Amino acid sequence: MDTVAASTLKDGPNEVVSVLLPVPLSGTYDYRVPDGMSLEVGQYVRVPLGSRSLSGVVWGPGSGNVPGNKIKPVIRLFALPPMTPELRHLIDWVARYYVTSPGTVLRMAMSVPSALDPPKPRKLYIDNGSRPKRLTPQRARVFSALADHSPSSAGDLARLASVGPEVVRGLARAGYLIVAAGTRTAGESAPNPDHSHPRLSRLQRVAAEELCSLIDEERFAVDLLDGVTGAGKTEVYFEAIAATLRAGRQVLVLLPEIALSAQWLGRFEARFGARPIAWHSELSAARRRDSWRAVSFGEAPLVVGARSALFLPFSKLGLIVVDEEHDASYKQEEGVCYNARDVAVMRGRITETPVVLVSATPSLESHHNANSGRYRRLSLPSRYGQAQLPDIEAVDMRRQPPVRGRWLSPVLDAAIRETVGAGNQVMLFLNRRGYAPLTLCRSCGFRLHCPNCTAWLVEHRLSKKMCCHHCGYVAQLLYNCPKCGSEASLVACGPGVERIAEEVGKVVPRARLRTMTSDTIGSVSNAELLVSDMLANRIDVLIGTQMITKGHHFPDLTLVGVVDADLGLAGGDLRASERSVQLLSQVAGRAGRAERPGRVLLQSYMIEHPVIRALVGGDRDRFFAAELRAREAAQMPPFTRLAALIVSSHTKQLAADVAADLARTAPKDGNVKVFGPAPAPVAQLRGRFRFRLLVKSPRRHNLQAVLLSWLASVSWPRAATVRVDMDPYSFM
Ligand code: ADP
Ligand code: ZN
Ligand code: ZN
Secondary structure: OOOOOOOOOOOOOOOEEEEEOOOOOOOOEEEEOOOOOOOOOOOEEEEEEOOEEEEEEEEEEOOOOOOHHHOOEOOEEOOOOOOOHHHHHHHHHHHHHOOOOHHHHHHHHOOOHHHHOOOOOOOEEEEOOOOOOOOOHHHHHHHHHHHHOOOEEHHHHHHHOOOOHHHHHHHHHOOOEEEOOOOOOOOOOOOOOOOOOOOOOHHHHHHHHHHHHHHHHOOOOEEEEEEOOOOOHHHHHHHHHHHHHHOOOEEEEEOOOHHHOHHHHHHHHHHHOOOOEEEOOOOOHHHHHHHHHHHHOOOOOEEEEOHHHHHOOOOOEEEEEEEOOOOHHHEOOOOOOOEHHHHHHHHHHHHOOOEEEEEOOOOHHHHHHHHOOOOEEEEEOOOOOOOOOOEEEEEEOOOOOOOOOOOOOHHHHHHHHHHHHOOOEEEEEOOOOOOEOEEEEOOOOOEOEOOOOOOEOEEEOOOOEEEOOOOOOEEEOOOOOOOOOOOOOEEEEOOOHHHHHHHHHHHOOOOOEEEEOOOOOOOHHHHHHHHHHHHOOOOOEEEEOHHHHOOOOOOOEEEEEEOOOOHHHOOOOOOHHHHHHHHHHHHHOOOOOOOOOOEEEEEEOOOOOHHHHHHHHOOHHHHHHHHHHHHHHOOOOOOEEEEEEEEEEOOHHHHHHHHHHHHHOOOOOOOOEEEEEEEEEEEEEOOEEEEEEEEEEEOOOOHHHHHHHHHHHOOOOOOEEEEEEEOOOOOO
């Protein structure tokens, strides 16, 4: 928050401007403003770079470090609203905070280069009402296509009616089709804040009023909407959205897994009478371009998106909502390592916009910020309507073990039979894709592993493949041992989702089973289908990975079984306990969301573990308080700041050497502690060997500056890479 990019150029004509380009360079380049052009900071321009030309953004007046006769002229100026000072400020902040170059961040904000130019104008036709005397079947099809899709372009009409373009053109020439006024594509209708009014419960109303007061004040503040699963948090923040739309400002809603947002979109449409713009990786190029432009021109009242939507060019943003704010998928681990929740808070602060963080299990950081008064906590302690929180029980697997070769305890078996028998739905959760996580040879003990990673190959029986879940390596399913050659000696060890499905098939043979993992749900439309099947009770038992845990509301789902509640607790990760509580609370929260009560069974071999006890006892707050005390005692985040330096290379020795060099030159700063280097738990990943150093400082310390000067003091061969990961989450 210290420096702001200059937002105006010096008085008088600007002879030279500096331009930031969306490429990983350190700074800006100077360009001359050609005669007849006048430029403002923030405008999008095309400039030459070497032998090519690139589009970028005017970042300020010329830096003056290029001699006048060497400066090349700007090629052209795009007719777009300039990038706002706030977004430019955010880009600079992200680059500084996450120790990367502004150009790398700008690339995320200019992810749709084709959006800089207006789409080619298309003539849109409407029916003039009269009919030609000779109404061929082809012509008739054009009119009936137009009845459903008016206005339409000639190309679209030809496609919809399955006729050649000359048929449409003929009708237009003869005057039966006339050009609609205006040439813009008919966009979606705008969301209407008063389309329908839900009757909020008293608790919901109080929370909604608090949120709306924030909107009226038009200033930066963060509210943590902390309510149990099924509390009706969505309806509450919809009121804040309505207030923002009424005020004529734009809204950004971030969801962790936009591919699974069908239900959210449906609820939005029911409340606001229109579909919002959804921003995610599956958009077609044309949609992406239209959406980017609509946001830029201030014509998109609401965007719901994955983390990359944060860098869209909103011109009058009035509210940011981060739903499921604790979700680990907000942390980007590739390219720029940023946390979308934290950047959302910063975008709110820079644009003086309220931010609402929503969760049933807030992150420890947000808890801490709410406890210390930096955020305001709005609590919804009970479920909406008649729904009660589910009853959570631990199944002690030492006392109620499954039959040999099976994974479900008799207790869970019985509960599944009973639930399906009563016509209700079951959800089983296991965070492991495929059939079995490990395959070994019965004769020689050989274990099938990935050639590129220190990882076992996972059997996928349905697709008859062996896969590495780290790098995507795929091999054919084997029957004979590749080491000793023994026939049919390979055995699957441990369960994955597919294997649990097989077992459930034996428990309830007539039940309709479905699995839901990223393997089986490739696309948004597949996810939508599955959700609608679940809602229509066409599925009895849904078995899946963490994909099934997020946000869904299935009224007939009354039993949730967690196949291995201990899975997330393995490994000494700082956040293992926190993440387990969050994940398992989310899974548990799917049960009993309507009138029928829900039951949750957690299979565990360590039922006295604090995480299991917190879940069973429902004393989340006590668990978080203890976890915060432990973090404070250990001087760990959120009480301190951490950064990771990750050194990687295709040769192990080189990675080790560079890591050792870094350790040797570690900053002599009493406020900064350096730990490591340590080899990664998955020592080899995608063929690269990795080492990590952890750097810790007090929160108020400028750790980024320390890192920058440290990295500048060390040099390493190109074959090694050093990546900075601020506020690291996990390290595989
Ligand atoms: P959360 O996000 O807090 O887990 P949801 O917002 O999904 O909870 O709400 C749970 C269920 O209760 C949903 O089916 C929702 O439609 C319903 N619901 C919540 N508030 C209301 C309301 N005021 N009127 C009608 N239905 C509501
Ligand atoms: Zn063998
Ligand atoms: Zn691999």
